[in-house]
Amino acid sequence: MNTIVLLLALTVAVSMLVSYARHDRFAGPSSTTHPIDDLGPVEERLHLVPRG
Numbered sequence: 701m702n703t704i705v706l707l708l709a710l711t712v713a714v715s716m717l718v719s720y721a722r723h724d725r726f727a728g729p730s731s732t733t734h735p736i737d738d739l740g741p742v743e744e745r746l747h748l749v750p751r752g
Contacts, residue, residue: 735742
């Protein structure tokens with residue numbers, strides 16, 4: 701019985717660790733970029749200037 705509970709807890713722990721590692725919470729600010737050029741933030745005018 702103890703072995704089954706231990707294996708279940710280990711499976712849950714590994715699952716949580718994998719889901720955490722796949723998320724970018726630990727990567728910090730370098731994982732997100734906000735493109736800026738001479739006219740300012742690109743994201744704000746994507747609907748005005750088609751990017752190809």
